[in-house]
Amino acid sequence: MLSEQIFLLDLGWLGGDIGWFLPGGPGCAMTFSNRNPERKWVEIPVSAAVIKHPDGNILFDTGISLQAMETHEKGLTEVFPIVRMSEDNRIEVQLQKIGMQPEDIDFIVISHLHLDHIGQLGVFLAHKTPILVQKRELESALFMLWQGKGGAYDFSDLEPLRNANWVPLDDHQFELVDGVNLEWTGGHTAGHQVMHVKTQSGRFYTFTGDYLHIPEEYALETKGWLLSDAEEWHTYIRKLKIIQKARKGQLVMGHDPDLWNKYPSAPDPLK
Ligand SMILES: [Zn+2]
DSSP: OOBOEEEEEEEEEEEEEGGGTOSSSTTOOOOSSOSSOOOOEEEEEEEEEEEEOTTOOEEEOOOOOTTHHHHSOHHHHHHSOEEEOOGGGSHHHHHHHTTOOGGGOOEEEOSOOSHHHHTTGGGGGGGTOOEEEEHHHHHHHHHHHHTTOOTTOOHHHHGGGTTOOEEEEOSSEEEEETTEEEEEOOSSSTTOEEEEEEBTTSOEEEEOTTSOSSHHHHHHTOOOSOOSOHHHHHHHHHHHHHHHHHTTOEEEOTTOTTHHHHSOOTTSBOO
């Protein structure tokens, strides 16, 4: 049995320099002939997805902590500040819109452990919900934090997750339930993974996490400063295009500035 319905949760907005996402355009490095390149500030949504499945409901990512501007490393929230957030962006409130409570989530899939993907994970700790993350991601995040080089990983998010019900994955592909496949991509972070979902209505969606932030990255096959391993990233992009073509798939980029014009937010399901 395949997935019945998919909902996208609206978990606020972040801002940042376009150069994080896209090299070569606005925000690019100075060159000999252009010492004054144009700079551009972009605002991107923070979102999560709920997959209603007969074998267990799945939550993909959990957004950013509502308190991040106070609790997180100042340097990090200066670079990626929360620009829009309200009580309505609490994950419990978003789940209520689709008639769910945190305990109705059977599996949590985390694309990677950056601040804007695990910020509201604490809500599920009391329920011991299994958290599926690539083993390499957990190792890498803790290693980097321990070196004082956390980047977009923050202790405020990771510290409360000690002894959480982690399910570390060390295989590149894992079918969680019928028609829901987790796939390691690397590229953005060492252990980044995406999620592919086949639905009962015959649709195929890929939730890209931050492997792709904005559609231009997919079209131009390039990524900005948020690239940890270019070789890994480029190894996957053509494969992703083949997968999308063969399955007539749709990409859901959770940070696409145009996300809410393309897809509805909860309580309306994806079509
Ligand atoms: Zn992100």
